[in-house]
Amino acid sequence: MEELKDVKKHLPANAEVSELKYEASDIVIYTNSEEFFLNSSDAVKKIVSKIKKRVDIRPSSKLFKDPEVAEKRIKKAIPEKAGLEDLIFQPSLGKVIIRAEKPGEIIGKKGSGLQKIRKASLWSPQVERVPAIESKIVNRARELTVEDPEFRKKFLHEVGEKIRMDKSVGDEWIRIGGLGGCRQVGRSSFLVQTEESKVLMDAGIDPSAEPGSQENYPYLDAPELNLQDLDAVILSHAHADHCSMIPYLYKMGYDGPLYCTKPTRDMMIMNTLDYIKIAHSENNRAPYDSSAIKKAVKRTITPDYGEVTDITPDMRLTLKNAGHIIGSSLVHLHVGEGLHNILYTGDYNYDKSEMLRPADTNFQRVETMITESTYGGRNDKQQPREQAQKKFLSKMKQTLNKGGKVIVPAFAVGRSQEVLGMLADELDRNYFKYNVYLDGMINDANALHTAYPEFLSKKVQRKILREEDSPFTKEQVKPVGSHNERKEAIEGGPAVIITTSGMVTGGPVMSYLQKLASDEKNCMIFVGYQAEGTLGRRIQNGADHIEVNGEKVEVNMEIATASGFSAHSDKQQIVNFCKNLRSSPNKVLTNHGEEKKCFQLASTLHKALRIDTSAPQNLDVIRLN
Numbered sequence: 001m002e003e004l005k006d007v008k009k010h011l012p013a014n015a016e017v018s019e020l021k022y023e024a025s026d027i028v029i030y031t032n033s034e035e036f037f038l039n040s041s042d043a044v045k046k047i048v049s050k051i052k053k054r055v056d057i058r059p060s061s062k063l064f065k066d067p068e069v070a071e072k073r074i075k076k077a078i079p080e081k082a083g084l085e086d087l088i089f090q091p092s093l094g095k096v097i098i099r100a101e102k103p104g105e106i107i108g109k110k111g112s113g114l115q116k117i118r119k120a121s122l123w124s125p126q127v128e129r130v131p132a133i134e135s136k137i138v139n140r141a142r143e144l145t146v147e148d149p150e151f152r153k154k155f156l157h158e159v160g161e162k163i164r165m166d167k168s169v170g171d172e173w174i175r176i177g178g179l180g181g182c183r184q185v186g187r188s189s190f191l192v193q194t195e196e197s198k199v200l201m202d203a204g205i206d207p208s209a210e211p212g213s214q215e216n217y218p219y220l221d222a223p224e225l226n227l228q229d230l231d232a233v234i235l236s237h238a239h240a241d242h243c244s245m246i247p248y249l250y251k252m253g254y255d256g257p258l259y260c261t262k263p264t265r266d267m268m269i270m271n272t273l274d275y276i277k278i279a280h281s282e283n284n285r286a287p288y289d290s291s292a293i294k295k296a297v298k299r300t301i302t303p304d305y306g307e308v309t310d311i312t313p314d315m316r317l318t319l320k321n322a323g324h325i326i327g328s329s330l331v332h333l334h335v336g337e338g339l340h341n342i343l344y345t346g347d348y349n350y351d352k353s354e355m356l357r358p359a360d361t362n363f364q365r366v367e368t369m370i371t372e373s374t375y376g377g378r379n380d381k382q383q384p385r386e387q388a389q390k391k392f393l394s395k396m397k398q399t400l401n402k403g404g405k406v407i408v409p410a411f412a413v414g415r416s417q418e419v420l421g422m423l424a425d426e427l428d429r430n431y432f433k434y435n436v437y438l439d440g441m442i443n444d445a446n447a448l449h450t451a452y453p454e455f456l457s458k459k460v461q462r463k464i465l466r467e468e469d470s471p472f473t474k475e476q477v478k479p480v481g482s483h484n485e486r487k488e489a490i491e492g493g494p495a496v497i498i499t500t501s502g503m504v505t506g507g508p509v510m511s512y513l514q515k516l517a518s519d520e521k522n523c524m525i526f527v528g529y530q531a532e533g534t535l536g537r538r539i540q541n542g543a544d545h546i547e548v549n550g551e552k553v554e555v556n557m558e559i560a561t562a563s564g565f566s567a568h569s570d571k572q573q574i575v576n577f578c579k580n581l582r583s584s585p586n587k588v589l590t591n592h593g594e595e596k597k598c599f600q601l602a603s604t605l606h607k608a609l610r611i612d613t614s615a616p617q618n619l620d621v622i623r624l625n
């Protein structure tokens with residue numbers, strides 16, 4: 001713990017340190033001195049530039065005001081228009097979490113508002129944006145994130161100590177094992193091992209496999225994986241095929257940190273709670289219950305994009321925007337001191353979209369890249385987005401004009417918001433006037449988007465901050481939250497219904513199919529990838545009847561596909577992404593694609609970049625250096 005001694009040495013005489021400790025990758029100084037707490041920024045800057053670690057100064061319990069007094073003072077310091085909703089005091093961490101509608105009004109110019117709060121209360125403020133839409137499940141997720149600060153402090157400290165353990169001096173080797181998601185779309189999971197570290201990236205389910213079957217889950221029983229020995233888990237983004245098995249890791253004995261962005265954390269909570277609910281409603285047993293989700297959340301650490309975080313004695317993690325869904329990350333691991341750099345893309349989109357910025361290519365070094373291949377096949381060329389929009393809108397208007405309903409199956413997160421954003425523009429221009437119903441967790445996901453505008457495209461960010469033309473809070477946009485509301489959507493006039501699940505494998509879309517599929521006036525428009533084996537793929541391929549809840553339903557509605565909304569990169573975009581990386585990789589592994597696409601992409605990249613590429617299968621282990 002040389003580092004801590006170093007910090008101590010550089011602290012000014014008036015620092016009055018009560019505790020000096022690691023909290024995960026950061027160093028936190030708890031002080032008894034008002035003067036040091038309020039005016040330490042120069043001293044901290046000096047220390048940070050010396051040790052290259054983040055340092056946070058917090059008040060000790062001797063220093064901060066009693067929460068009742070502090071509450072009054074903080075409320076006085078916050079302008080009315082900030083829309084203060086809640087103050088949550090966490091004495092063990094010296095922190096007060098301030099939840100408000102307009103954080104900018106609280107933070108003030110160059111943080112002057114925060115300093116005012118510090119001065120008035122002697123607490124360390126952390127401001128969070130309240131979603132602009134009411135959602136029970138988002139509220140539940142946000143409650144979980146602030147539970148049990150005493151445990152959290154202890155946990156972060158233990159993680160911090162473990163990260164600084166002495167490195168052994170043996171051979172330096174790195175290997176990576178595919179536990180799921182290789183030559184398939186679904187159950188993504190990779191294990192990275194070095195002499196020092198065992199780190200798991202993603203743990204999802206395969207939505208196209210029989211629930212509860214081995215094929216549904218990654219190979220978490222692989223001989224090289226012992227959950228108790230795992231040092232860290234990283235989650236790229238909160239789609240079911242990447243995140244649904246994360247709580248299971250905690251149920252089965254994993255006890256360490258989970259790294260992901262804040263929106264990914266919140267979205268994972270929502271998705272996994274929903275996963276349990278759907279499993280119950282379909283009489284399948286979910287492999288865990290909500291206590292496992294809670295366990296995961298309490299141990300989640302949420303770096304910002306671009307923040308370099310030590311996660312084990314020989315690994316540094318950086319998450320950067322993947323452009324796929326809100327909070328989605330490219331995962332960069334720096335191993336050893338310059339030994340090797342791994343870029344695991346998760347799912348990524350190297351194209352502008354309505355909601356997000358394109359994936360970030362700014363990585364100093366990448367030796368091995370693991371890329372998704374969803375649309376990486378030889379002939380995969382995405383239609384330009386404008387064409388997809390045109391096709392969607394013309395099919396939609398045709399259907400609405402003849403009095404029909406448009407059903408759009410979509411994942412709660414991602415495509416739903418893309419389609420909604422496009423429809424909001426149309427509503428703005430008065431190009432159509434019908435209701436847009438959102439069923440399943442889409443409305444909850446929207447609520448979450450409004451809480452993290454900084455993760456969105458500039459255009460949508462501006463709209464949310466301006467409020468009046470936010471796509472999420474328009475009058476014609478109707479969340480479906482009850483049986484009656486669903487009835488209204490089904491029996492009312494022409495409308496667009498965006499509903500989960502995205503591949504028609506369960507969820508509310510089934511009710512709509514049951515009632516609406518046999519009417520030829522209606523239309524189902526696919527805007528997302530339909531995996532082999534899913535009902536969505538069967539309908540897309542022209543099935544003339546389907547079975548819903550044990551009932552045979554004829555499919556007479558029109559079927560259309562508007563591709564081009566993809567949240568994934570196509571073949572050429574993947575090639576361009578690799579070429580535009582600041583440092584191009586010397587080895588690429590392909591995953592997350594149908595078998596032939598993984599092989600074809602490996603071959604394309606080999607030819608385009610003249611590098612070593614392969615398409616490993618599940619349970620392969622590959623040495624990287």
Ligand SMILES: [Zn+2]
Pocket residue numbers: 237239324347
């Ligand atoms: Zn995804």
